[in-house]
Amino acid sequence: MLSNPIRFQTTEFKPRAVKYTPINGVHNGQVNIKRAEGAAGNGEAGPSRSSPMPNRKRLRTTSELSDEERERIHASPRGTPSSRSSDGSTKELYAHKLSLKMPGSVGAEGAGLHNFGNTCYLNSVLQSLVHIPPLAYTLLEHNLSQLRGPLGGATRPFDALEAMQEVAHRILVQRKTSAPSEFHQKLKSYAKTLRRGCQEDAHEFLRFLLEAMQAACLVRAAGRLKSEDPLNRTTLVHKIFGGRLRSRVTCLRCHHNSDTFDPLLDISVDIRNGGSTLQSALDAFTRTEQIHAQGNSRYLCEGCKKRVDASKRMSIDEAPTVLTVHLKRFTIFGSKMSKLVDYPQKLVLSPRHMSEGSAASKAAQGQGQRYNLLAVIHHYGNSPNSGHYIAQVKAPKGDRWVEMNDSSSLRAWPTP
Numbered sequence: 001m002l003s004n005p006i007r008f009q010t011t012e013f014k015p016r017a018v019k020y021t022p023i024n025g026v027h028n029g030q031v032n033i034k035r036a037e038g039a040a041g042n043g044e045a046g047p048s049r050s051s052p053m054p055n056r057k058r059l060r061t062t063s064e065l066s067d068e069e070r071e072r073i074h075a076s077p078r079g080t081p082s083s084r085s086s087d088g089s090t091k092e093l094y095a096h097k098l099s100l101k102m103p104g105s106v107g108a109e110g111a112g113l114h115n116f117g118n119t120c121y122l123n124s125v126l127q128s129l130v131h132i133p134p135l136a137y138t139l140l141e142h143n144l145s146q147l148r149g150p151l152g153g154a155t156r157p158f159d160a161l162e163a164m165q166e167v168a169h170r171i172l173v174q175r176k177t178s179a180p181s182e183f184h185q186k187l188k189s190y191a192k193t194l195r196r197g198c199q200e201d202a203h204e205f206l207r208f209l210l211e212a213m214q215a216a217c218l219v220r221a222a223g224r225l226k227s228e229d230p231l232n233r234t235t236l237v238h239k240i241f242g243g244r245l246r247s248r249v250t251c252l253r254c255h256h257n258s259d260t261f262d263p264l265l266d267i268s269v270d271i272r273n274g275g276s277t278l279q280s281a282l283d284a285f286t287r288t289e290q291i292h293a294q295g296n297s298r299y300l301c302e303g304c305k306k307r308v309d310a311s312k313r314m315s316i317d318e319a320p321t322v323l324t325v326h327l328k329r330f331t332i333f334g335s336k337m338s339k340l341v342d343y344p345q346k347l348v349l350s351p352r353h354m355s356e357g358s359a360a361s362k363a364a365q366g367q368g369q370r371y372n373l374l375a376v377i378h379h380y381g382n383s384p385n386s387g388h389y390i391a392q393v394k395a396p397k398g399d400r401w402v403e404m405n406d407s408s409s410l411r412a413w414p415t416p
Contacts, residue, residue, distance in 0.1 A: 092234040093149035099137040106172040106396040112407040114179040121202040124391040127404040128375040130168040131393035139168040153219035158186035160212035177407045243320030246355045250311045256303025266324030278343040286353045288313040317355040330384040347371040
């Protein structure tokens with residue numbers, strides 16, 4: 001429950017990104033909510049585009065696998081590694097338990113990252129990611145083989161998992177300001193629509209990077225694993241960031257329900273009609289909408305086979321361990337909404353945000369699904385074509401907050 005939460009001061013910023021971690025043990029979670037700020041700067045922003053998956057490389061042969069990998073993989077008749085174990089249950093590609101604590105090797109505060117010129121969007125995302133305990137722990141405590149899993153492998157020319165492991169070590173362990181050159185130099189290989197030296201959007205870069213990390217976990221299954229295969233959702237990436245949304249359309253005549261499920265790595269919420277708080281924006285995201293139309297434009301019910309009026313509701317069917325919430329501030333006309341959106345230190349997802357009868361809904365009964373704030377990405381500027389990004393993160397040790405502004409690392413307020 002929220003108890004006198006300290007809010008973000010509205011005198012300087014106009015919100016755009018946040019991260020939380022769970023505190024009730026029901027679902028280990030954090031949130032990354034993007035906020036856009038309203039002060040001019042030199043950074044980047046841009047409208048989101050679709051995120052193509054990076055090119056995948058050659059499959060490894062059985063002889064190239066370790067003994068542990070060979071024991072864990074059961075090949076199907078077509079040569080595709082099976083998603084089932086010998087007892088018929090679904091295997092997990094990342095079988096290790098996630099930790100909610102930072103590893104002991106980290107320092108009290110992380111180091112900054114040099115700006116290559118319009119790369120503050122990249123730096124802010126990297127800082128936010130490596131300050132998430134479940135991801136930081138796995139990157140620093142596990143080797144690459146464990147991170148990739150039995151179907152993973154090196155991807156060239158850019159290996160996202162290897163690059164993340166190296167940058168996490170430089171920021172959190174060595175604690176020396178460094179340049180994330182591998183992410184910048186190979187940008188086109190994993191984020192084809194982004195341009196080096198240009199102003200880009202932090203949320204879009206985050207999606208590209210997570211997809212590149214996911215691709216590194218599925219190299220050996222490239223082109224053979226169907227998108228709906230549950231094995232896709234057992235990688236390191238999806239066990240930390242992944243969840244599932246349900247879209248339900250209900251016929252107002254016969255009350256037949258038609259459900260569509262989609263995997264999620266983040267939730268984008270519309271702040272135009274979502275109130276002035278993050279909680280109210282999430283309420284609006286899961287609110288039931290009425291679908292009214294005329295003639296053949298009306299909804300065709302699968303149950304009664306009639307053109308009818310219907311209702312539609314989006315809900316969280318599976319709550320992710322790390323929840324990323326993106327506040328949609330940039331419009332299709334290239335302007336930015338500077339509306340202030342308040343967010344708490346502790347975020348609560350209640351049963352009203354969940355699918356009825358789902359595991360997430362049952363888990364949220366009582367006190368609800370609770371998360372602790374871990375990081376916030378801010379954008380200063382008035383349009384998607386200009387501005388500057390910074391990240392405010394919870395320090396690896398203690399309750400302090402640190403502002404990561406490219407190469408600079410400064411103590412922030414007790415809370416962002």
